[in-house]
Amino acid sequence: MGDILVPDTVKKNAKTAVSVGKPIVLYGPTGTGKTYFAKQLALETCIDYSIHTATPTWTPGDITGSIQPETEDGEIEYRRRAGCVSQGIEKADEYGDNWAVIVDEITRADISQVFGPLYTAIEDEDQVVFRNDDGESLTLDDDVKIICTMNMSDRTVNELDDAITRRFAMIELSRYGDDERASLFDRWIGGLGSEVEIDRDELRRLFERHHRGINEGTTTSSGDAIMEFGPMHYEDVTKFLAHACASDGPYEGEQATAVGQAFATYVAPRLLNAAALPQINRLASHYETLDDQFEAFDLGPAVDLATRQAEAEEREMGVSAYE
Template identity: 55%
Template sequence: MNSPSDDGYSLEKAKENLNVLRTVEGQVVEAIEAADSEEVLEYLILDQQLDIHHEGGQGVGPIRRAVLRSSKASRELKRTVITRGDDTPESILVPDDVERNARTALRTGKPVVLYGPTGTGKTTFAKQLALRHCVGYSLHTATPSWTAKDIVGGIGPNLSGSRMSSITYHTELGAVTSGVKRTRDFGIPYAVILDEITRADISQIFGPLYTAIENRNQTLIETDEGEAIELDEDLSIICTMNMSDRTVNELDNAITRRFAMVELDEYEDDDRQTLFRDWLDSNLSDIPLVDNDDLLALFEADYDGINNGSEQASRGPIMRFGPMHYRDVTVFLREALQDEELYMDAPAEAVGQAFRTFIVPRLLNSAAFPQIEQIEEHYRALDKSFEMFDLAPAADLASRELDAERRQMGSYEQ
């Protein structure tokens, strides 16, 4: 094989040596590092997909690192390799003003919090926002055990050795500091998404970050190599926060003063119906076992009853609940109604089972006792109103949860 020379690695050399490049990963790295034009990189990565061939469908290995470090690679090519395997949809479905507010907030350099009830598309929009504003992103989902170390890093044991008596310690980067390192190493704008941060103690995990936001020269952590990590202007921080049972006023003032708060809540009727119709058409248009107009009416009645109150159940609103959950219902039905071993012979029941699987559990997850009562009444009423469907499975699940809550309350009283 012809080795890359000081004159650069040409497209002709890449084509001539393709068989070797497919065999030897290191030669691909050398070819990328010595490429004399972006055309060479596009041939290796876009046409021949040698990064996928050697490194698989996702992750950042030596070949992709070489592309990310290359001065010949365009921003789009870098985005291609760093997001291999990413399935984020291109079409943004959130209301226009939400998108504009979020994009503007990111341009100010402030961290952004997308907040609102479950099912409003916050996580998907966070990824879309990251891909439009940056070259790549990493996604981290909060847990109750998170500490500041998960955000900025800290000291941890080096477990690579075999003898416990010789344990050493090293610096471990957190979600944000790892993002800063990637921004620096590759010279790209990068985003860190912190998903569902209300699962953690926000004041505890963000303490050091608050200080760094106020003073960009504040060192968050120093690596073992002595590199000081501060917030970088090319790093974007995007958080998501479920607010089904909370309001912004209940949050620590520290976050609302330092982060741009972008609400993702109410969809206009036309926008919501467009979402419902698109999901029904894309998943069920070729399946005549259920009527899409009837399903659309059911989705609307369910959504309205949950968010605004149901005339059938003679109750007020149950909780804030987003429209994105109904996409899962249409995908469930698409699979269920094409297989005789599933629900092909029972389409009415399939609808109820879809609601039992994807809608009711998500409502019950954050429901208090009075809301559980409302959920049961709501689905009993819908079952009567929509006789073409069998919504008893959804109502029965709420009923069982209600019985369990009553038994638990009874044990407390005793």
């Protein structure tokens, strides 16, 4: 899957937790590479993995398993349906090796309810997690590595059920240091290819100004940070540019336009999706500032996107105020 991009301390802590059989939660703001690192960690420590994304409709059965009624020829039969952890137990047994179960974005589900039966199994290795169709008892052992991810825009660690923080290793993927972030930007921009005629130094400077403006408030009048935002989203910008601005690409010779469209396609929507109205207004101001500062690039599409969302939010609040 490529090089591990997370800070070295994160990698060491995560690999140690997995090696001692501790389930882990990788948490942090959007764009810090949680899901990508979860897959890399799984492949480094296990024969393979399965990945499942939590939803608000999840029940304990989605984790441990359930018995479901099925109708066949007018008659009801009951079938056992393994949950994601039960499936992982079966896979580990099938291969006789470590198997990773990745549960992505766990805060989309009701953690206290959904993870309840799993907590007991984590603490008691003799606890039966599920019985499959053959009547075999499935129990959780060290061959099953549970790796979860959690977006900090959904909930803070302090708001989590104490039950999960006691049983899981909580590993933070926070903002990268200046040198680590610069190394990522250099790698991605360096991979644009010779066909893309773009000012790479200016693009690198845009990435850094954009990142600092979001995380440190360097483009806001108050000097307050807008939100936490990791660097991984900028890789999508460079991938877009590598194809769009190449020879015969749809934006060949229109690099300034392509950069703005890349930000409006991959970066601004992700920020706006997690933002409240005051943050949306600051994002609009942020993109206006960058558009003024970087004459080589047209960031108007990102400005328009943020402005339109701010206006829509204000109209909705206005309607609600009179109801």
